[in-house]
Amino acid sequence: MSANQIDQQQLLKDEKDPLTHTPVHLLSLESVGKHYGSIVALTDVTMAVDNGRVTCVLGDNGAGKSTLIKIIAGLHQHDEGVLKVMGEERKFSSPRDALDVGIATVYQDLAVVPLMPIWRNFFLGSELTTGFGPFKKLDVQTMKDVTKKELADMGIDLRDVEQPIGQLSGGERQCVAIARAVYFGAKVLILDEPTAALGVKQSGVVLRYILQARDRGLGVIFITHNPHHAFPVGDRFLLLKRGKSIGYYDKKDITLDELTAQMAGGAELAELAHELEQLGGHGDVVKEVQAEVAHTSESLKEDSPRHV
Amino acid sequence: MTITQSVTKPPALRDERLIKRNPFQKLLARPEVGALVGAIVLFVFFASVSQTFIQPNAFATVLYGSSTIGIMAVGVSLLMIGGEFDLSTGVAVISSALTASMFSWYFSMNVWVGVVLALVVSLGIGFINGWILMKTKLPSFIVTLATFLMLTGLNLGLTRMIGGGVSSPSISDMDGYQAARAVFASSVKIGGVDVNNTVFIWIALVAVASWVLLRTKVGNWIFAVGGDANAARAVGVPVKATKIGLFMAVGFCGWVLGMHNLFAFDAVQSGEGVGNEFLYIIAAVIGGCLLTGGYGSAVGGAIGAFIFGMANKGIVYAQWNPDWFKFFLGLMLLLATIVNLIVKRRADASKG
Numbered sequence: 223m224s225a226n227q228i229d230q231q232q233l234l235k236d237e238k239d240p241l242t243h244t245p246v247h248l249l250s251l252e253s254v255g256k257h258y259g260s261i262v263a264l265t266d267v268t269m270a271v272d273n274g275r276v277t278c279v280l281g282d283n284g285a286g287k288s289t290l291i292k293i294i295a296g297l298h299q300h301d302e303g304v305l306k307v308m309g310e311e312r313k314f315s316s317p318r319d320a321l322d323v324g325i326a327t328v329y330q331d332l333a334v335v336p337l338m339p340i341w342r343n344f345f346l347g348s349e350l351t352t353g354f355g356p357f358k359k360l361d362v363q364t365m366k367d368v369t370k371k372e373l374a375d376m377g378i379d380l381r382d383v384e385q386p387i388g389q390l391s392g393g394e395r396q397c398v399a400i401a402r403a404v405y406f407g408a409k410v411l412i413l414d415e416p417t418a419a420l421g422v423k424q425s426g427v428v429l430r431y432i433l434q435a436r437d438r439g440l441g442v443i444f445i446t447h448n449p450h451h452a453f454p455v456g457d458r459f460l461l462l463k464r465g466k467s468i469g470y471y472d473k474k475d476i477t478l479d480e481l482t483a484q485m486a487g488g489a490e491l492a493e494l495a496h497e498l499e500q501l502g503g504h505g506d507v508v509k510e511v512q513a514e515v516a517h518t519s520e521s522l523k524e525d526s527p528r529h530v
Numbered sequence: 531m532t533i534t535q536s537v538t539k540p541p542a543l544r545d546e547r548l549i550k551r552n553p554f555q556k557l558l559a560r561p562e563v564g565a566l567v568g569a570i571v572l573f574v575f576f577a578s579v580s581q582t583f584i585q586p587n588a589f590a591t592v593l594y595g596s597s598t599i600g601i602m603a604v605g606v607s608l609l610m611i612g613g614e615f616d617l618s619t620g621v622a623v624i625s626s627a628l629t630a631s632m633f634s635w636y637f638s639m640n641v642w643v644g645v646v647l648a649l650v651v652s653l654g655i656g657f658i659n660g661w662i663l664m665k666t667k668l669p670s671f672i673v674t675l676a677t678f679l680m681l682t683g684l685n686l687g688l689t690r691m692i693g694g695g696v697s698s699p700s701i702s703d704m705d706g707y708q709a710a711r712a713v714f715a716s717s718v719k720i721g722g723v724d725v726n727n728t729v730f731i732w733i734a735l736v737a738v739a740s741w742v743l744l745r746t747k748v749g750n751w752i753f754a755v756g757g758d759a760n761a762a763r764a765v766g767v768p769v770k771a772t773k774i775g776l777f778m779a780v781g782f783c784g785w786v787l788g789m790h791n792l793f794a795f796d797a798v799q800s801g802e803g804v805g806n807e808f809l810y811i812i813a814a815v816i817g818g819c820l821l822t823g824g825y826g827s828a829v830g831g832a833i834g835a836f837i838f839g840m841a842n843k844g845i846v847y848a849q850w851n852p853d854w855f856k857f858f859l860g861l862m863l864l865l866a867t868i869v870n871l872i873v874k875r876r877a878d879a880s881k882g
Binding site: 317321327334337338342347348351358362 | 765
């Protein structure tokens with residue numbers, strides 16, 4: 223356990239209501255925008271990340287989620303707006319820059335090298351060494367022990383840290399990646415669609431690790447297109463659509479149904495129901511979609527969620 | 531939200547779900563095991579068909595032949611594990627030798643000056659290969675094929691322009707020649723058998739490369755950039771520097787072999803070396819290095835070179851027609867690649 227994580231725990235204890243009373247956000251974006259040549263990928267996105275809180279970024283394919291995390295992770299630079307880390311304006315020129323201020327990203331493809339042993343993957347890029355000068359060598363035993371212990375702390379009991387990471391299941395690999403970020407003192411953890419390729423049970427396991435990372439005092443950014451995964455773990459929700467923010471809510475201001483409706487868009491659902499009917503879709507399915515449309519438009523009318 | 535960290539029990543020393551593997555099974559999981567089995571089979575085979583093959587003198591010759599491939603195979607293996615390959619190695623060896631000899635001859639300087647300059651040139655060729663590759667993101671096949679052609683032309687053209695012939699002028703009477711020859715191309719008597727220096731250089735290079743690969747940061751990076759360069763970059767591995775460094779390591783090996791070629795004969799044919807690059811790649815592949823990168827070992831490349839040396843000389847000692855040699859080489863390459871493929875499939879097999 224490294225020192226800065228303990229600091230975070232301390233910080234958390236002193237906090238009264240971190241959502242409103244933190245002096246500065248751990249990470250914040252103000253009206254951030256990005257374009258690739260003539261293509262506008264992201265405009266006017268505002269969000270914040272705090273210690274021990276999960277900020278969910280929701281959106282369909284092509285909504286700009288990837289662009290957003292690439293900016294935060296240092297793979298791309300934003301063209302408009304301000305990115306602040308602990309209140310200080312920053313622009314990252316490489317993933318290393320972002321890592322240095324404690325922003326770690328667990329990518330969809332996990333950034334693991336399948337043929338390499340688990341412990342080598344765990345320490346890749348931040349290897350422990352002993353000895354001096356040209357005889358500096360890897361501290362293999364310590365690295366293996368730490369890997370085993372850190373993964374055990376996350377609730378994964380591994381058989382053998384020497385096996386290639388490619389042999390692990392998707393959920394387990396996800397956990398190794400999260401455990402790695404936590405161990406290396408990440409303050410902000412970005413998870414890019416961690417549940418996208420997983421089954422129901424595995425997704426549940428990963429969601430539990432997200433909460434564990436949160437309880438350790440990390441600020442988590444959870445990217446997903448599944449509101450059912452986002453809602454149970456999230457504290458804040460940023461909804462993206464076609465590169466624009468279509469809503470930014472506190473958990474207390476929104477329900478799962480509203481979130482789902484916002485994501486799908488009531489009008490689009492109605493259109494889908496119509497289309498299915500025309501195609502001679504199965505009666506039950508059409509009814510189900512129609513019911514959903516009626517339900518969501520109702521709940522939207524009742525009280526449109528307040529913007530944060 | 532609990533803040534206290536739950537105390538975890540210390541990891542058990544042995545996990546009951548792990549079947550204790552005996553050393554033999556552990557050996558089977560190593561990348562070079564296929565090559566090792568092949569080498570043993572080949573050795574037993576040639577030993578049984580030829581009396582001369584197992585005599586110390588003949589064996590020293592086999593080792594020498596293996597070392598001239600093996601020295602390059604060290605660098606080429608590392609590069610292949612790093613996910614790239616180099617077609618310019620064969621002629622780059624000759625470029626290095628020509629640089630040393632032409633420079634010392636033209637300026638009438640101590641040959642050591644030429645030797646040092648050749649090292650700079652060799653490392654430079656490696657650097658340029660790597661740098662162009664990283665800048666353009668072209669496949670290494672294209673970039674090094676271009677370098678191969680350019681170096682072939684430069685070797686011939688410059689040698690004729692400076693020396694006026696197709697081979698470099700003899701430098702045997704120049705200052706420092708004897709000393710350089712003693713380092714790069716002499717032999718040591720061991721038990722009444724002359725063993726060429728290159729054998730020791732080869733073994734030393736393999737040892738250093740193995741240590742770097744398995745026990746240093748850089749080794750970890752080499753596996754990572756070959757296994758998945760994007761993943762490596764995302765966790766902060768300097769991908770460009772690692773790959774350029776690997777090309778330079780190949781350059782270094784080329785320099786060592788180039789110096790041997792020069793001082794073993796005192797002159798170099800400018801048209802030599804074409805085609806040798808494939809021998810080095812074959813040695814690495816037979817030794818269990820995956821063509822796609824991320825898997826392999828330096829020892830494997832050495833065993834691959836040894837197999838090559840045994841087959842090459844063994845056919846002569848068995849008094850067969852050497853015409854068949856290339857056929858055996860091709861067959862071994864095919865078998866080795868199939869074994870590698872099976873290994874990779876097994877490693878990739880995810881439990882879901």
